[in-house]
Amino acid sequence: xKPLLGTFYLLGMLVPGWLGYDRSLTQQRQEGVDKVxxxxxxxxxxxxxxxxxxxxxxxxxSEIREKYTEVVTQHLLGMTYxxxxxxYLKISQPSNNPKKIIWMDCGIHAREWIAPAFCQWFVKxxxxxxxxxxxxxxxxxxxxxxxxxxxxxxxxxxTWTSDRLWRKSRSSHNNGTCFGTDLNRNxxxxxxSIGATTDCESLTFCGTGPVSExxxxxxxxxxxxxxxxxxxxxxxxxYGQLILVPYGYTKNKSNNHEELIQVGQKAAxxxxxxxxxxxxxxxxxxxxxASSGSSRDWARDIGIPFSYTFELRDNGTYGFVLPEAxxxxxxxxxxxxxxxxxxxxxxxxxxxxxxxxxxxxALVLSLLMAFMSLL
Amino acid sequence: MQLRRQPLSAPRPGDTxxxxxxxxxxxxxxxxxxxxxxxxxxxxxxxxxxxxxxxxLLSQAARAALHFFNFRAASPSALQVLENVxxxxxxxxxxxxxxxxxxxTTEFYSTEEDExxxxxxxxxxxxxxxxxxxxVNVTCSQLIKKERRQExxxxxxxxxxxxxxxxxxxSIPDSHGYIAPSLRPVWDLAFLGxxxxxxxxxxxxxxxxxxxxxxxxxxxxxxxxxxxxYTVLLHEFSTQEIIPCRIHLVWYPSKPLKVKYHCQERQTxxxxxxxxxxxxxxxxxxxxx
Numbered sequence: 327x328k329p330l331l332g333t334f335y336l337l338g339m340l341v342p343g344w345l346g347y348d349r350s351l352t353q354q355r356q357e358g359v360d361k362v363x364x365x366x367x368x369x370x371x372x373x374x375x376x377x378x379x380x381x382x383x384x385x386x387x388s389e390i391r392e393k394y395t396e397v398v399t400q401h402l403l404g405m406t407y408x409x410x411x412x413x414y415l416k417i418s419q420p421s422n423n424p425k426k427i428i429w430m431d432c433g434i435h436a437r438e439w440i441a442p443a444f445c446q447w448f449v450k451x452x453x454x455x456x457x458x459x460x461x462x463x464x465x466x467x468x469x470x471x472x473x474x475x476x477x478x479x480x481x482x483x484x485t486w487t488s489d490r491l492w493r494k495s496r497s498s499h500n501n502g503t504c505f506g507t508d509l510n511r512n513x514x515x516x517x518x519s520i521g522a523t524t525d526c527e528s529l530t531f532c533g534t535g536p537v538s539e540x541x542x543x544x545x546x547x548x549x550x551x552x553x554x555x556x557x558x559x560x561x562x563x564x565y566g567q568l569i570l571v572p573y574g575y576t577k578n579k580s581n582n583h584e585e586l587i588q589v590g591q592k593a594a595x596x597x598x599x600x601x602x603x604x605x606x607x608x609x610x611x612x613x614x615x616a617s618s619g620s621s622r623d624w625a626r627d628i629g630i631p632f633s634y635t636f637e638l639r640d641n642g643t644y645g646f647v648l649p650e651a652x653x654x655x656x657x658x659x660x661x662x663x664x665x666x667x668x669x670x671x672x673x674x675x676x677x678x679x680x681x682x683x684x685x686x687x688a689l690v691l692s693l694l695m696a697f698m699s700l701l
Numbered sequence: 702m703q704l705r706r707q708p709l710s711a712p713r714p715g716d717t718x719x720x721x722x723x724x725x726x727x728x729x730x731x732x733x734x735x736x737x738x739x740x741x742x743x744x745x746x747x748x749x750x751x752x753x754x755x756x757x758l759l760s761q762a763a764r765a766a767l768h769f770f771n772f773r774a775a776s777p778s779a780l781q782v783l784e785n786v787x788x789x790x791x792x793x794x795x796x797x798x799x800x801x802x803x804x805x806t807t808e809f810y811s812t813e814e815d816e817x818x819x820x821x822x823x824x825x826x827x828x829x830x831x832x833x834x835x836x837v838n839v840t841c842s843q844l845i846k847k848e849r850r851q852e853x854x855x856x857x858x859x860x861x862x863x864x865x866x867x868x869x870x871x872s873i874p875d876s877h878g879y880i881a882p883s884l885r886p887v888w889d890l891a892f893l894g895x896x897x898x899x900x901x902x903x904x905x906x907x908x909x910x911x912x913x914x915x916x917x918x919x920x921x922x923x924x925x926x927x928x929x930x931y932t933v934l935l936h937e938f939s940t941q942e943i944i945p946c947r948i949h950l951v952w953y954p955s956k957p958l959k960v961k962y963h964c965q966e967r968q969t970x971x972x973x974x975x976x977x978x979x980x981x982x983x984x985x986x987x988x989x990x
Contacts, residue, residue, distance in 0.1 A: 377877055490876045491912060491934060491943045508941075521939075527967065529941040602817065604785065606756065613756055615939050642910035643782060643810065645936055649878030 369393060374447050375653045377439050380410075380483050383475055386446065387413055394453045396420075397466075404544025407497040408480045412544055417452055417471040424468065426557035426675055428668060429549065431474040434509050434561060434621065436481030436492045437646040440638050440656055441562040445475040447657035448664065465668050468676050469557070478509055478541060491646060495539055499526040507533040510563075511617065512542040515624035516575035521617030532619050542621075549625065558632040558671045559625035560664065565645050566614070566637035567605045569594055569663070572626040574610035575618035580626055583609070589670045590634065593663040600659035603639065610635065632671055636660065748800070751791040759789035761908045762801040762835075766824035768900035769837040772981075775958040777889040778853035779845050780810035780896070784819055799905045801826040809844065811889065820844035828905050835903065854954040857886045861927050866920040873914040887929075888914065894950040895933050897960045901979050902935075909935045912943065926953040935964070942967060 368382060369389040378386070391400040397419055403412040418425070432445035452471060456462045476482050480496035494506030504526035511522035517536035518524060525531060537543050549556065571586040573579070580586065590607040597605055606613055610620070614637075626633040639648055639656045648656070763783050771780050784806040792800050807820040822841035828834055845853075864883065873888055874880045880888050891914050899909040912934045919930035930949045937944060946964040961980040 486876070490872070491936075493941060529943075608756075615757065641782070644874065644878055645910050645912050647874050647876065647878045647913055649874065649880075652878070 374443070374450055374657070376650055377443060377653075378446070379486050380476065380479055383442065383446070384413070387415060387475065390415065390449060390453065397456065398453065403474065403548055405540060406478075406480045407495055407540055410479045410483075412474070412477070412479060412541065414472055414474040415449060417449070417466070417473070419456070419466040421467065425470045425555070426468060426671070427470050427472055427552055427555050428558045428560070428671070429472045429474075429556055429625075430560040430562065430664075431477045431545065431621070432562040433476040433482055434478050435563060436478050436485045436494070437490065438562075438564040438638075439485070439646070440564045440648045440653065442476045442482065443653050444562055444638065444657050444660050445473055447653075448661065449473055449475070451661055461665065461669070465665075465672055469668065469672060474545070477545065480541075481506065493529050494531065495541055497533075497539055499534070507531050507539050509539060509542055510561075510621060511619040512537060512539050513546065513619045513621050513624035515573075515620060515627055516618040519575055519618040521574065521615060522619055530617070536619065545621065546624070549630075550628065553628050553630060556625075556630045557675060558634075558667065559622065559630045560634050560636065560667070561621050562636050562638065562660075564638040564648065565640055565642065567603065567639060567641055568613060568635075568637040569605055569607045570610045570614060570622065570635040570637065571607070572609060572633060573623045574614070574616060574620050575623055577609070577611045579609060582631060586632065586634070589632065589667055592670065593666040596666040597659045597663040600662050601655050603655075603659055605663070632667065634667065636663070747795045748792040749794070751793060754789060754791035754801075756786065758791060758799075758905060759786045759801065759803060761903065761905065762789070762791075762799075762826040762828075763803050763805040763822075763824065764908060765828075765835050765900060765903040766803065766805075766822065766826050766837045766839045767807065768896045768903065770822065770824075770839045770841060771893060771896040772900055772958060772960075775893065775952065775956065776850055776854050777886065777893045777952070778811075778857050779850045780889065780892055781807040781820060781841070781844065782810050784808045787821075796830060798830055799828045807841065807844070810892065811885075818844060834901070837900070851955055857889065858927065858954045861886045861890070862922050864920065864922075868917045868920050871916070873917075887917070887920075890927065890929060890950070890952060891931055891933055891948070893952070893958060894929070894931075894948045894960050894962075895935065895946070897950075897958065897981060898933075898946055898948060898962045898964065898979070899935065901962075902964070906939060908938045909944075910938070912936045915945065918947075926951050926956075 367389075368385045372382075372386060387400055391398050394417075397417055399416045399418070400413050401416060403414050405411060414431075430445060430448065432441035433439075435441075452462055452466075456466055478495055481492055481494060484492045484496055492506070494508050496505055497507050498505055499507075506526075508522065508528075508530045511518065511530050511532040514536040518532035522530045522532040533539055533542075537546050549559070569590040571580070571583065571590060587607060594605040594607050597603060608614075610617060610622070620635070622633045622635045638660060639652060644652075760783060763786050767781060767783055786803060786805045788804040790802045801824075803822075803824045803826065805822055805824070807822060808817060820842050822839055824837060824839035826838075827836040829836065860883075864887070868884070868887065873884055873891070892911055895911045899911070902909055914931055915934050916932045917930070918932070919928065921928035928949075928951050930947075932945055932947050935944045935946055936942075944964055944966060946962050948960060948962045950961075951959040959981065
């Protein structure tokens with residue numbers, strides 16, 4: 327009997343989830359196969375409805391990579407000021423199809439905990455459903471997802487250990503008397519021209535120069551190197567319930583502003599349909615406030631067509647300290663919004679090609695028939 | 702319920718300067734401006750209507766009006782928050798002062814997920830350059846019957862009376878956004894006190910939200926009233942700063958709220974130094990206009 331069970335366990339490892347998460351089997355599997363494969367310690371009981379400290383998020387990332395190895399790879403983007411590794415996950419269905427990249431980062435501002443929670447939720451949803459969910463399968467045919475669950479790792483850790491409402495990074499300035507740069511004022515987009523300051527004590531300190539911070543540099547260099555293939559740049563924040571399009575540094579609009587608004591509004595509608603939450607859509611300068619050096623503006627300016635900032639729940643009732651009880655609903659509705667944007671991005675690149683072919687074929691056929699009828 | 706929307710530019714019949722001094726300064730000024738706005742003569746401060754007021758600006762003014770409304774109602778069980786601005790007009794004058802005429806919807810602060818009843822308010826808000834600011838004239842539809850509201854307040858009051866000092870909490874909510882059910886009334890009462898402070902401090906450029914109660918200095922209930930001394934962290938949106946404010950309030954159901962505060966501002970180039978104080982003791986002259 328035992329050898330047979332052993333075979334089943336091994337088979338169960340090859341087909342993830344085949345044996346399900348029955349408690350007793352799991353326990354025996356862990357005891358039995360410790361040496362053969364990594365025990366999925368954190369992933370099996372990982373709650374996506376709780377906030378997680380950075381250590382757990384690092385562990386979660388490696389286990390996700392191990393469990394979904396056929397589509398997930400983990401990559402080092404760079405190092406933070408305090409020398410911590412910045413990892414992103416790449417979700418890609420191997421194929422010969424040409425791919426476009428969707429970039430999503432969370433937690434550029436340390437206190438906005440719901441954002442990293444959403445990045446983790448997003449990854450989980452894609453990976454748990456990509457095999458049976460037609461919508462996600464279609465997206466993965468031609469889109470690769472690059473997800474950075476926590477951008478400002480030093481700051482995030484600081485909100486767990488010292489100050490829950492910390493916002494900036496943890497770089498040291500003025501001989502150690504002043505800490506942190508607002509990473510979302512540090513990108514090379516009209517740097518420090520408006521809505522930011524060179525006063526290092528301010529919460530909107532733009533840094534000592536554009537892209538002066540290692541975290542900004544890591545993201546910047548990477549995005550720059552892949553920019554021809556990036557179709558969509560999403561950066562997740564809280565709070566305010568907004569979908570923001572460029573720009574913050576000027577009231578001028580991007581050349582595809584109408585389209586961005588349309589796609590954004592469709593996403594807001596999809597979001598609202600889930601739990602009734604109201605999101606507003608508009609340019610940052612119009613509906614939020616003027617700000618320069620943001621990653622979203624910079625991404626648009628280097629040519630990435632779809633660039634959005636999401637400000638998640640809520641509207642100020644709890645603000646940054648959003649109760650864990652709201653994580654699920656927030657993530658579910660945000661997922662609908664993001665998928666809506668991705669559908670539109672997908673259709674822009676892949677549907678139009680086939681639609682164009684269909685239209686031109688129809689045109690030729692009808693011309694041919696008209697010609698024939700004249701004969 | 703009939704809502705009276707009074708556009709600031711419309712002339713009002715028989716609008717004489719009130720001789721009685723029962724009405725407070727702000728109301729006087731507001732009425733004076735209404736008269737001046739109507740005449741459009743050379744003596745008025747040159748109000749120019751903003752053709753396209755930003756939604757942010759209108760929301761900010763609406764929130765200021767709601768802070769004042771919540772403070773005046775002095776009812777921790779019936780606090781309301783802004784849901785949406787339905788209609789808004791804005792005027793600016795040469796002194797860079799703003800006034801607004803608004804209609805907006807509200808919902809209950811302590812709303813359950815399914816309970817989404819909306820109230821509606823109309824307000825005129827005047828941001829002056831001198832303190833106290835801003836002047837607010839606001840009427841709201843009745844979201845909850847007066848008797849029911851008083852019952853709920855009294856119920857909250859009894860729950861608060863049961864809480865022993867010192868309150869076993871460092872931060873409310875905790876880092877994960879959790880508020881213990883027994884401490885929920887404390888949060889509501891703190892929000893009521895903060896409403897006064899946020900009303901006082903809101904300008905067309907600065908708007909505030911309550912982030913966390915960072916400490917409770919005192920919680921006394923030996924007399925009839927609740928005597929609450931605490932520090933709250935306010936989040937200012939445009940600067941993103943967190944401003945600690947020490948608030949001391951005294952509350953009894955159906956009585957006006959008494960509140961004193963002291964905020965620790967980080968020095969900014971435009972503002973003068975460091976701290977800001979304010980208080981409201983007797984309120985009768987600011988009652989419903």
